[in-house]
Amino acid sequence: MTVHAQPKAVGLDQLRLGTKACVASIDWTMLDPGEAARLRNFGFDEGVAVEPLHLGPFGRDPIAIRVGRMTVAIRRKHAGAIQVFPLA
Amino acid sequence: MNPLRLIAVAGSPNAGKSALFNALTGARQKVGNYPGVTVERHSGRLMLGDGRPVEMVDLPGAYSLEPSSPDEAVTRDVLLGKQQGERLPDALLIVVDASNLDNHLRFALQLIELGLPTIIALNMVDLAKRDGLELDPVRLEQELGVPVIPTVAVRRRGVADLQTALDDMFSSPRRSAHQPVKSDLLSLQRRAREIAAAAVISETPVRRWTHRLDAVLLHPIAGPIILAALMFIIFQAVFAWSATPMDWIGDGVAWLSTQVSAVLPPGLLRSLIVDGAIAGVGAVITFLPQILILFFFILLLEGTGYMVRAAFLMDKLMHRTGLSGRAFIPLLSSFACAVPGIMATRTIEDPKDRLTTILVAPLMTCSARLPVYTLIIAAFIPNTNVGLGIGLQGLVMFGLYILGIGGALLAALVLRKGVLKGGGAGFMMELPKYQWPQLKGVLIGLLARVEIFLKRAGTIILGTTVVLWALASIPQAGPGQKQSEVSIAGHIADGIEVVVKPIGFNHDIALALLPAMAAREVAVSAIATVYSIDEANDPSAEKSLTDKLRHRWPLPTALAFLAWFVFAPQCISTIAVTRRETNGWKWPLFMVSYLFVLAYAAAGLTYWTAVALGL
Numbered sequence: 001m002t003v004h005a006q007p008k009a010v011g012l013d014q015l016r017l018g019t020k021a022c023v024a025s026i027d028w029t030m031l032d033p034g035e036a037a038r039l040r041n042f043g044f045d046e047g048v049a050v051e052p053l054h055l056g057p058f059g060r061d062p063i064a065i066r067v068g069r070m071t072v073a074i075r076r077k078h079a080g081a082i083q084v085f086p087l088a
Numbered sequence: 089m090n091p092l093r094l095i096a097v098a099g100s101p102n103a104g105k106s107a108l109f110n111a112l113t114g115a116r117q118k119v120g121n122y123p124g125v126t127v128e129r130h131s132g133r134l135m136l137g138d139g140r141p142v143e144m145v146d147l148p149g150a151y152s153l154e155p156s157s158p159d160e161a162v163t164r165d166v167l168l169g170k171q172q173g174e175r176l177p178d179a180l181l182i183v184v185d186a187s188n189l190d191n192h193l194r195f196a197l198q199l200i201e202l203g204l205p206t207i208i209a210l211n212m213v214d215l216a217k218r219d220g221l222e223l224d225p226v227r228l229e230q231e232l233g234v235p236v237i238p239t240v241a242v243r244r245r246g247v248a249d250l251q252t253a254l255d256d257m258f259s260s261p262r263r264s265a266h267q268p269v270k271s272d273l274l275s276l277q278r279r280a281r282e283i284a285a286a287a288v289i290s291e292t293p294v295r296r297w298t299h300r301l302d303a304v305l306l307h308p309i310a311g312p313i314i315l316a317a318l319m320f321i322i323f324q325a326v327f328a329w330s331a332t333p334m335d336w337i338g339d340g341v342a343w344l345s346t347q348v349s350a351v352l353p354p355g356l357l358r359s360l361i362v363d364g365a366i367a368g369v370g371a372v373i374t375f376l377p378q379i380l381i382l383f384f385f386i387l388l389l390e391g392t393g394y395m396v397r398a399a400f401l402m403d404k405l406m407h408r409t410g411l412s413g414r415a416f417i418p419l420l421s422s423f424a425c426a427v428p429g430i431m432a433t434r435t436i437e438d439p440k441d442r443l444t445t446i447l448v449a450p451l452m453t454c455s456a457r458l459p460v461y462t463l464i465i466a467a468f469i470p471n472t473n474v475g476l477g478i479g480l481q482g483l484v485m486f487g488l489y490i491l492g493i494g495g496a497l498l499a500a501l502v503l504r505k506g507v508l509k510g511g512g513a514g515f516m517m518e519l520p521k522y523q524w525p526q527l528k529g530v531l532i533g534l535l536a537r538v539e540i541f542l543k544r545a546g547t548i549i550l551g552t553t554v555v556l557w558a559l560a561s562i563p564q565a566g567p568g569q570k571q572s573e574v575s576i577a578g579h580i581a582d583g584i585e586v587v588v589k590p591i592g593f594n595h596d597i598a599l600a601l602l603p604a605m606a607a608r609e610v611a612v613s614a615i616a617t618v619y620s621i622d623e624a625n626d627p628s629a630e631k632s633l634t635d636k637l638r639h640r641w642p643l644p645t646a647l648a649f650l651a652w653f654v655f656a657p658q659c660i661s662t663i664a665v666t667r668r669e670t671n672g673w674k675w676p677l678f679m680v681s682y683l684f685v686l687a688y689a690a691a692g693l694t695y696w697t698a699v700a701l702g703l
Contacts, residue, residue: 034156034438038516041151043191045277053299054306058404062413064306064519068190068281071298071519073400075407078516 010086012050013063013079020051021084030081039082042072050084092143094175095134095254096166098199099183100192101149102393102520104211106130108183108241109146110528112250119536123173126434126669127162128536137255145177152195152273157437167202169266176266179205179257181250186216186223186238187521189287193280194273196232203267205257206234209250213238215521220292228287242526298393298521305394311401318394319420322385326424327455330377337377341370359561360554368553369546372661378455379428379541380534382421386432387533389417391525395435396517403515409497410504412438412515415445419496422452426662430669431537437517440508444500446669447679450662451496451655453489456608460653461488463612467634468646484650491654495686507678540668552660556603577602591652591688592645592695604658611658644698652691657683 009024023046028036044050044067053071054064061076099105110117113132120129130146147166148159155161162171169176182199184192200206210225229236235253239246271279305311345362352358389395395417403413411419414436422429429449436442465481472480559577572578577599584598593601596615604611616633637646657663657680666676 035516037154038151038156040273040277041154041156042516042518043194043277045274054302054400055308056404057308057312057401061404061407062400062515064302064400069188070191071302072517073396073403073519074516075403 007085009083011080012052012065012082012084013076015052015084015086017052017055019086020049021086023048023050024083024085026083027081031078035078039074039078042070043068044082050082052079091175092133092141093178093258095142095144095179095181096147096177097144097181097183098147098163098167098195099149100151100185100188100195102518103149103183103185103188103192104241105149105183106146107526107529108181108209108211108239108247108250109144110526110532111241111244111247113144117532119539122162122171124671125158125162126671127159128434129174134251134254136258137252138259140258142178142254142258144181145174150195151191152276153198153269154273158439159437167199177204179207179254181207181209181254183209183211183241186210186213187219187221189223189284190281193232193283194277197276197280197283198269198271198273200232200234201267201269201271207250207253207257208232208234208236209241209246210236210238211241214240214243214245218294219296220294222289222291223287224289225287228283231283231286242523296521301522302397302519305397306400311397315398315401318389322382323423325385326378326381329381333377334374337370337374341366341374344370356561356564360557363561364554364557365550368557369550373542375425375427375456376538376541378424380538382424382428383432383534383537384530386417386421386428387530388525390435391523391530393520393522396519399515399517400519407515409500411444411448411500412436412441414438414515414517415441418445419449419452422449422454425454425456426450426452426659427541427665428537430662430665431540433669440504440510443670443675444503444508446666447503447675447682448496448499450657450659450679450683451492451499453492453654454608454659456659457653459612460608461485461650463633464637464646464650467637468641468643488650488654491651491690495655495690499682499686552605556605559602572599588688588691591692592642592648592699593652593691594641594645596640597645597649601656601658605660608653608658611653643703644695647698647703648691648695651694652687655683655687655690657687 007024012021012023015021023044025046026039026044031039048068049066051066052063053066056062059076062073063076063079064071064073065079097105097109109130109132112134117130117132120131121127122129127148132144132146133141134144135141145166147163150160150163152160153164153167155164165171166174166177167180180199180202182196184196196208208228210223210228213223216223223238225236225238235257237246237250237253239250241247305314345366348362348366349358352361386395389398398416399413401413402416406413406415415433418429418432418436420429421432426449429452430446433442433445433449436445462485465484469481469484474480474483556577559580560575561571562576563574565571565574570578572581580602581595581599584601585593585595588598588601600611600615612633615637641649663676663680666679667673670676
């Protein structure tokens with residue numbers, strides 16, 4: 001996985017729709033064990049390609065995110081636990 | 089007799105596992121429950137080439153052996169041989185989605201490590217191809233070390249190959265034994281991604297159908313509008329299409345009671361069968377058409393992949409009350425009837441979310457409350473115009489619906505802050521690819537729901553209606569006595585009257601509350617019966633029930649009665665289905681108690697306010 005020129009990580013919840021990114025780190029302490037297990041099961045892991053695709057109509061929450069070849073929906077709060085490197 | 093050998097079908101959610109299971113076992117399926125949990129056990133039989141049958145069990149979809157829902161915990165426990173009521177499988181059939189190998193192979197690798205004889209079905213290869221993904225099953229087989237069969241379960245492609253592979257597996261001697269999984273999930277995940285990448289022959293980026301559809305269906309403005317339109321159509325169908333078959337069932341029940349009445353001499357036995365069993369169960373199975381139509385649509389929405397999109401759209405609003413987007417469809421269904429609504433909560437993975445949804449579902453104004461509302465409103469609310477062409481009667485009806493919804497949201501909020509505090513995996517779900525629904529899958533699902541419903545009608549509901557009948561009929565009234573006063577029910581009503589008098593209810597209402605436990609709309613006929621019996625010899629009796637009510641009930645009593653019906657847990661079927669879905673009496677009892685308290689408070693407030701206002 002090539003690291004971007006200015007590796008400045010942002011929260012996945014801050015990423016604009018359609019911006020491809022790769023996961024820099026995940027703060028597992030922000031998630032309870034069930035949530036953490038579910039995120040791992042979705043394949044969230046350092047270096048994995050992600051892309052926010054859709055936002056919920058009310059309060060821009062939840063967020064639909066492409067992770068690998070899957071699309072998953074998670075709440076904004078949980079997306080905030082995932083730090084990503086945006087790929088221009 | 090030795091139990092049949094067992095093949096467990098395992099795989100991640102949305103891998104097409106159930107479609108493959110249906111293709112292999114056909115309609116000869118059994119749907120049961122794992123003991124102690126509300127997770128369904130689907131099993132079927134498969135004939136091997138040599139004529140020996142094996143049992144196949146379709147395990148709940150799981151992403152790994154690290155569970156994040158009760159369903160996934162059952163899958164893990166079965167695969168590790170720790171599930172109560174299930175033997176350790178003799179072989180595994182792992183289903184993976186060809187276009188999502190990076191994710192699905194992780195679970196497959198974990199399962200292969202268990203060391204059981206294993207076959208992998210590389211499912212939905214057609215959809216992968218449509219998405220521009222060409223895979224090499226032989227390479228995959230080499231990497232994984234187990235047979236890999238490409239399949240398209242919904243078109244039965246590859247099913248014969250799979251059958252042959254299963255024959256081979258069972259005819260060769262067992263070479264392996266069950267062993268614990270050693271690798272950690274993270275390294276399995278990385279290995280899965282390597283294998284998935286190695287198995288790709290070519291990949292051409294194409295604009296996928298699912299993305300195009302989501303651009304519209306999940307659009308911040310178009311999405312909710314389409315959802316609202318869909319729900320409107322479904323509700324129209326539930327009420328419009330069901331009218332005729334409901335009439336047929338009603339006529340059938342009436343015909344049956346006439347026939348039975350003609351054959352049996354008048355007396356207790358005839359009364360038991362006609363007034364108890366036939367009338368009671370008849371009142372409940374009248375709802376079968378509505379339940380069928382509603383579930384048809386729910387299964388359709390589920391089968392296409394739209395259901396999770398609806399949850400996505402509604403999640404934020406539902407979350408504010410402590411529920412999740414997943415609760416939207418079950419609660420909406422409860423407007424038709426709480427029974428299918430509560431049954432539909434099975435799609436909610438988080439146990440606390442699910443329980444909260446079940447507990448508030450009866451507050452959604454179900455269609456059985458309509459006859460009661462209609463009667464009381466017609467009798468007591470003047471048919472005047474409040475301006476802008478809005479009638480007062482319609483406004484009151486609308487207000488009753490809003491009262492129910494408000495009560496449900498409030499109850500959910502309180503429950504989530506109190507007895508059901510905390511959450512599990514919250515709202516985290518996969519948005520699977522859109523698919524054409526499979527008629528066969530929908531029909532199998534429908535049949536299972538009908539069976540659950542009819543079994544309830546046949547057992548618990550029949551039992552309670554007979555008890556209610558007995559209370560109302562024993563002892564028999566002598567000459568000059570009123571059955572409604574002599575019977576046990578009459579005496580119970582005396583007791584109830586003491587409790588409900590402060591909220592403005594009279595003896596007639598107290599008496600009607602008892603049979604209304606069987607089904608709400610029975611309250612109407614119960615009141616009608618009481619008044620017609622009491623007036624049998626009075627030539628000046630008012631003709632319509634509306635007129636009778638108007639002369640006997642003061643307005644505050646009528647309003648309190650309406651408020652009571654918004655909240656009261658008056659339906660045995662709902663209590664029965666809650667018991668089934670929560671696996672015990674604790675939660676149904678809790679539900680009944682809190683709803684009675686709410687109903688009493690609401691009726692009381694209404695009555696006292698109305699009296700104070702001099703209505």
